[in-house]
Amino acid sequence: MNIASKPENTPDAAMTTDFYSPYHHFSADEWAKFRADTPLTLTADEVSRLRSLDDPINLDEVRRIYLSLSRLLSTHVEASQLLYQQRNRFLSLSNVTKTPFIIGIAGSVAVGKSTTARILKELLARWPASPKVDLITTDGFLYPNAVLNRESLMERKGFPESYDIGAILRFLSAIKAGEPNVRAPRYSHLTYDVLPDEFTLVDRPDILIFEGINVLQSRALPADGKIVPIVSDFFDFSIYIDADEDQIHSWYVQRFMKLRETAFRDPTSFFKKYAAIDADAARAVAEGLWENINLKNLRQNILPTRPRADLILRKGRDHFIETVSLRKL
Numbered sequence: 001m002n003i004a005s006k007p008e009n010t011p012d013a014a015m016t017t018d019f020y021s022p023y024h025h026f027s028a029d030e031w032a033k034f035r036a037d038t039p040l041t042l043t044a045d046e047v048s049r050l051r052s053l054d055d056p057i058n059l060d061e062v063r064r065i066y067l068s069l070s071r072l073l074s075t076h077v078e079a080s081q082l083l084y085q086q087r088n089r090f091l092s093l094s095n096v097t098k099t100p101f102i103i104g105i106a107g108s109v110a111v112g113k114s115t116t117a118r119i120l121k122e123l124l125a126r127w128p129a130s131p132k133v134d135l136i137t138t139d140g141f142l143y144p145n146a147v148l149n150r151e152s153l154m155e156r157k158g159f160p161e162s163y164d165i166g167a168i169l170r171f172l173s174a175i176k177a178g179e180p181n182v183r184a185p186r187y188s189h190l191t192y193d194v195l196p197d198e199f200t201l202v203d204r205p206d207i208l209i210f211e212g213i214n215v216l217q218s219r220a221l222p223a224d225g226k227i228v229p230i231v232s233d234f235f236d237f238s239i240y241i242d243a244d245e246d247q248i249h250s251w252y253v254q255r256f257m258k259l260r261e262t263a264f265r266d267p268t269s270f271f272k273k274y275a276a277i278d279a280d281a282a283r284a285v286a287e288g289l290w291e292n293i294n295l296k297n298l299r300q301n302i303l304p305t306r307p308r309a310d311l312i313l314r315k316g317r318d319h320f321i322e323t324v325s326l327r328k329l
């Protein structure tokens with residue numbers, strides 16, 4: 001196990017050791033041992049159904065990384081449910097509704113958040129404390145393209161100002177208040193826009209997974225100096241998916257080139273024109289989107305939120321997770 005030990009009492013050791021890091025760091029193999037006897041309840045077919053385009057995740061990776069993770073998260077869920085019951089007894093409260101445990105998942109565009117979120121959803125639902133797990137992505141809270149165009153924000157899609165943060169905070173407040181049938185707006189990658197009047201209902205799940213590039217971001221203080229809540233105030237646990245910038249860049253471009261062969265061929269696809277041009281021209285478009293939007297956003301607004309996460313999953317080549325960092329309690 002790679003938990004840092006107390007440093008020798010020398011200036012050099014104190015400078016270089018991990019002792020002062022807020023995280024325990026584990027290699028994937030060390031982490032895998034924490035699954036203990038957690039059974040593997042997913043089949044290879046289910047894993048391939050859950051993974052996103054171009055994500056090579058397989059049963060081995062679920063066994064290596066996700067069983068321990070679901071076991072850890074399940075202990076957090078059980079502990080929070082116990083605390084909730086004890087507190088209600090303490091306050092002599094009865095008939096209070098249980099509120100969902102909220103897990104935030106952050107990371108760059110194209111890093112593979114959706115696959116992680118979907119695998120966790122399935123695994124967590126198999127634990128007795130959390131049979132009902134819902135998953136919401138933050139893209140539904142983007143302003144519609146009509147608004148982004150009007151405000152000259154189309155080149156800033158995914159940046160903090162392109163989201164209706166007030167709507168996100170109202171949504172999460174309602175969830176944490178235990179309200180039934182809370183509406184989450186929906187987004188389509190096909191039309192590249194919010195789907196007007198389409199909502200997903202979130203009805204008091206045991207766990208809500210809330211996934212998106214922006215979920216660990218704070219906001220600049222408003223001019224009136226009022227302290228405002230931030231999205232992660234509502235989280236019981238947060239995960240950041242990390243990888244080298246160069247890796248994510250190549251995953252983004254590769255995915256774009258694959259989408260050209262698939263989703264972009266749909267006549268309703270916003271990107272259909274890129275299915276019709278030659279591969280070099282399409283690659284140049286993908287490079288431009290990466291460079292001018294997603295990379296800038298990663299550097300300016302996403303990566304700086306990594307230290308806020310309770311857990312960091314760091315991927316190496318081919319999307320496989322190489323290290324897991326867990327915040328010390």
Ligand SMILES: Nc1ncnc2c1ncn2[C@@H]1O[C@H](COP(=O)(O)OP(=O)(O)O)[C@@H](O)[C@H]1O
Nearest residue numbers: 052053108109110111112113114115189190263
């Ligand atoms: N232009 C697109 N057309 C169709 N699907 C897309 C497009 N862009 C992204 N996706 C899909 O949307 C999901 C979210 O992608 P993204 O926001 O980049 O996050 P991540 O790769 O971290 O899951 C992924 O499943 C991806 O395959």
Ligand SMILES: CC(C)(COP(=O)(O)O)[C@@H](O)C(=O)NCCC(=O)O
Nearest residue numbers: 109137138139157158212213289293
């Ligand atoms: C929709 C996204 C902002 C991701 O949204 P999220 O679900 O993380 O809130 C992203 O996939 C995107 O479309 N970025 C804009 C640049 C591009 O087309 O790649």
